[in-house]
Amino acid sequence: MTRGGDYADVLVAGAGPAGCAAALTLAATGADVVLAHRPHPRQWHVGESLAPTARPLLDRLGILDRVASHGHEPWYGTRSVWGDSTLTASDFIGGPYGPGWLLDRRAFDVSLRDAAREAGVRRHDGSVTAVSRVGQLWRVSMSGTEVVVRYLLDATGASARVARRLGAHVVATDHLVAIAAVLCGRTPAGDTGSGAERTSLVESAPFGWWYTAPLPGGRTIVMAVTDADLVAPTGLRHPAGWWEALTATHQVRTRTCVRGNRPPQRLAVLRAGTSCTSPTAGPGWAAVGDAATATDPVAARGITAALATGVSAGSAVAADAQGDEDALTRYAELTTAVHTEFLRARTACYRAEGRWTGPFWTRRRRDPHASP
Known part of the structure; x- marks a missing residue:
């Protein structure tokens, strides 16, 4: 298709990791790509770590050196208190x-x-407001601008706003949320349990589980993870109740209740539920990242999965453009199969913690294909 202001080969709606990975993959094939992005500042994200398995994806996208040199801190592994009171380690060393x-x-x-x-890749500061099919093309309205494209990729997050406009539906497995704060206090001298050790920590609790990890700049992110309907009964919505629950932990408290840290003045409630869009692709379109499959952050795979689906969908679109009529169907089947396997693994993970009997835990010990 000829490059121009009103035409493009591909429109990617959403400029997070999945959307950018798809755009970079397609740009490498010579496609004319428009990346639609509506800036909406967020102070915190549910996922603040990137697993080592993302390295081959970053390398394929040609941005590994850029990421490695951008001031991010090394992540050496995970510590967890899960199933009993023992602190266990899973390290990336080796x-x-x-x-x-x-x-x-x-x-x-x-x-x-x-x-x-x-x-x-061309950028448009706006979001998709309308979509219509015109023969083999899409006519897309974006914040007062109209563009005609051959392919449309949805990278709008778990809401899958574009895919739902095209007839897909989102199947939610749960309504998980993370109540998050960033702490900035100084660590006492000699405290080796601080975030400076560059590992993340997960600790289960009666209402769900805690997550904490150091961030660049000496900060620490701390999140209490539970179901949306359990936030109010557990008192986690308010800083004082959140802090009281944190001080009842063992390992998380050791890391975070350091000199200078006090109850946060405000908290961010972030959506973290598991869901899958059905289907994740169709003629001329595909969903990527959380718009395709959003997974429980206990797996610590969100950003890596976003990059992977972006690369896979971009490759499928390129193959479809070259005449492979089954490429998008294969992509949809693959994402659905990966999500199904994740549900099984998630159930096994939660069943491994048998100390708690509250509603959060009983819900997750059910068959993964049971109704939400």
Whole structure:
């Protein structure tokens, strides 16, 4: 298709990791790509770490060196208190890819968008407001502008706003939320349990579980993870109740209740539920990232999965454009199969914690294909 202001080969709606990965993959094939992005500042993200398994994906996208040199801290592994009171370790040392990263998410996302721009991807500051099919093309309205494209990729997050406009539906498995704060207190001298050790920590609790990890700049992110309907009964919505629950932990308290830290003045409630869009692709379109499959953050795979689906969908679109009529169907089947396997693994993970009997835990010990 001829490059121009009103036409493009592909429109990617959403400029997070999944959307940028798809745009970079397609730009590498010579496609004319428009990346639609509506800025909406967020102070925190549910996912602040990037697993070592993302390295091959970043390398394929040509941005591994950019990410590695962008000031993110190394992530050496995970500590967990799960199933009993023992602190266990899962380290990346000796693995094939080396350490992961504890991200400055804002800087990470900006670097991906900059890479896409440098690769020739055009950016539009706005969101998709209407979509219609015109023969084999899409006519897309975006905040007062109209563009005609051959392919449309939905990277709008778990809401899958574009895919739902095309007839897909989102199947939610739960309504998980993370109540998050960023703490900035100084660590007491000699405290080796601080965030400075560059590992993340997960600790189960009667209402769900806690997550904490160091962030660049000496900060620490701390999240209480539970179901949306359990936030009020547990008192986690208010800083005082959240802090009281934190001080009842063992390992998380050791890391976070340090000199200078006090109950946070405010909390962010972030959506973290598991869901899958059905279907995840169709003629001329595909969903990527959380718009395709959103997974429980206990798996610590959100950003890596976003990059992977972006690369896979971009490759499927390129193959379809070359005449492979089954490419998008294969992509849809693959994402559905991966999500189904994740549900099984998630159930096994939660069943391994048998100390708690509250509603959060009983819900997750059910068959993964049971109704929400």
